[in-house]
Amino acid sequence: MSASTFPPAFPETFPGAMPTTSPLLTRPGEVSGELGAHVDRLAAALPVLRAAAPTLGNWGTDLAGRLLAGSRLLAAGNGGSAAEAQHLTAELVGRFDGERCPLAAIALHADTSSVTAIGNDYGFEEIYARQVRAHARPGDVVLLLSTSGRSQNLLAAADAAAGAGANRWAITGPGPNPLADACDRAVCLPGDTATVQECHLAAVHMLCRAVDAAVAATVDSAA
Numbered sequence: 001m002s003a004s005t006f007p008p009a010f011p012e013t014f015p016g017a018m019p020t021t022s023p024l025l026t027r028p029g030e031v032s033g034e035l036g037a038h039v040d041r042l043a044a045a046l047p048v049l050r051a052a053a054p055t056l057g058n059w060g061t062d063l064a065g066r067l068l069a070g071s072r073l074l075a076a077g078n079g080g081s082a083a084e085a086q087h088l089t090a091e092l093v094g095r096f097d098g099e100r101c102p103l104a105a106i107a108l109h110a111d112t113s114s115v116t117a118i119g120n121d122y123g124f125e126e127i128y129a130r131q132v133r134a135h136a137r138p139g140d141v142v143l144l145l146s147t148s149g150r151s152q153n154l155l156a157a158a159d160a161a162a163g164a165g166a167n168r169w170a171i172t173g174p175g176p177n178p179l180a181d182a183c184d185r186a187v188c189l190p191g192d193t194a195t196v197q198e199c200h201l202a203a204v205h206m207l208c209r210a211v212d213a214a215v216a217a218t219v220d221s222a223a
């Protein structure tokens with residue numbers, strides 16, 4: 001594409017453009033109301049997320065203590081929630097607010113060979129449960145993220161975590177839901193799937209912030 005044709009007109013001349021069957025793809029000007037409503041739905045959910053700050057702070061302090069003592073976080077979700085799980089483990093293994101020791105955290109969906117082998121041999125419901133049975137030890141935290149709170153593979157993972165003596169935490173969409181009920185602790189956030197996922201990312205960052213603060217306090221008190 002030459003510089004003179006970039007950016008292309010929307011959407012008719014874009015190579016491989018989606019067919020304009022969706023009202024969201026007809027005219028950019030017409031979609032702004034729906035996009036504004038998207039932001040309004042997120043804004044409506046934020047007070048509930050704000051109210052969860054003390055809970056997430058306590059989770060972070062607890063998690064930091066466990067990780068510094070040698071336990072691990074195992075995180076899992078499906079689709080967008082798998083991405084949130086991996087985002088969380090990356091912040092913990094890498095860093096978030098500043099320099100600190102690496103913390104043990106594994107996103108279970110990211111082991112693609114295990115996921116495909118277990119899914120192929122035992123069924124999709126088992127992809128996380130079997131990994132939890134393999135990796136989880138008493139004192140570990142198994143954190144399950146779900147917008148619906150109804151995914152069978154996450155419910156099976158919660159069951160497996162209980163069998164391993166691990167702590168079961170859930171971050172879900174609207175409660176009550178079966179996953180929140182199956183876990184020891186749950187934060188349930190309102191909204192449609194997209195809103196819940198956006199709130200979950202903020203909740204993940206809040207948890208990381210609390211973990212980092214607790215790690216820093218522990219290091220300071222030991223110095």
Ligand SMILES: O=C(CO)[C@@H](O)[C@H](O)[C@H](O)[C@H](O)COP(=O)(O)O
Binds near residue numbers: 079080150151194
């Ligand atoms: O991101 C989206 C839709 O917004 C999807 O990928 C979504 O994550 C998938 O449908 C998941 O399978 C939903 O699972 P869950 O959140 O209900 O446990």
